[in-house]
Amino acid sequence: MAEDVHIGFERQVVSIRLTDILPLRRLAPNVARSKRYGRIITSIAEVGIIEPLPVSKPNAEGKHLLLDGHLRYYALCERGEESVRCVIEDDDESFTYNKRVNRLATVQEHYMIERALERGASAEKIARALGMDIRTLTKRRTMLDGIAPEVIELLKDRTVSKAIFDALRKMKPLRQYEAADLMIQAGNLTTGYAKALLAGTKQTDLVAPEKPKRLNGLSPEQMARMERELEVVSRDFKAVERTFGDDVLHLVLASRYVGRLMANTNVVAYLEKRHGDMLTELRAIVLAASLEPGPAV
Secondary structure, three states: OOOOOOOOOOOOOOEHHHHHOOOOOOOOOHHEEEHHHHHHHHHEEEEEEEEEEEOOOOOOOOOOEOOOOOHHHHHHHHHOOOEEEEEOOOOOOOOOOOHOOOOOOOOHHHHHHHHHHHHHOOHHHHHHHOOOHHHHHHHHHHOOOOOOOOHHHOOOOOOOOOHHHHHHHOEEHHHHHHHHHHHHOOOOOOHHHHHHHHHHOHHHHEOOOOOOOOOOOOOOOHHHHHHHHHHHHHHHHHHHHHHHHHHHHHHHHHHHHHHHHHOOOOHHHHHHHOHHHHHHHHHHHHHOOOOOOOOOO
């Protein structure tokens, strides 16, 4: 039987004075000097607050705790605003709002800019709202040019650098997909890794194979070596990926059996007396196969 979904906030958006909102943390000096904070101030000046600030229910003194949006709050205070649109928490349990918000991915930002321009918004106003210049905005508009649709689908929900698309654009569609999939599987969506994959790409897999690859700090001989080594690493990675699930399952099952043996004091006593080295290895297997995460370092 389907259950009703509980809404964590009241449906009505209300206006609350900034002096009645209590932030949970201070604005660090380095954050106040950051480009991100500057973009927020510029965006508020151009289009105002789009997403209401989430706050707690008022306390006995009529004050609300700010649950998320501290940069927007401090930007409003800096601009001398008196009030802001808010949504009030309607849940008595602890609620971490920030963990439940999906931030705008790079591909989604590209589509947002496209739609805004199609609906008549000027490029200058969009650039000011996003805290960037016209040149950067133009590059964002053409960011997906030459990118295979399958690659866009892979990266549509991820926040990545625009430079990654610059590297992928130099590859043919199939190689683009292989490179993007490798980055996701390895959990490494950095510009450096994308450039390394480009350096390790065969000339025949490039959009312009007649043009030699040029990467700062790498000679043609080094790039040829990287190409050979990356091909071997990619092949080994895919081979491990195919058997990884079965290998882990077998390891867990074996470790559970060994764990039961280690719980038997007679078995442990016998191994300690006659096979000390074997006992050490068996204990290491049980610890290595544990699915529980280790302590934070």
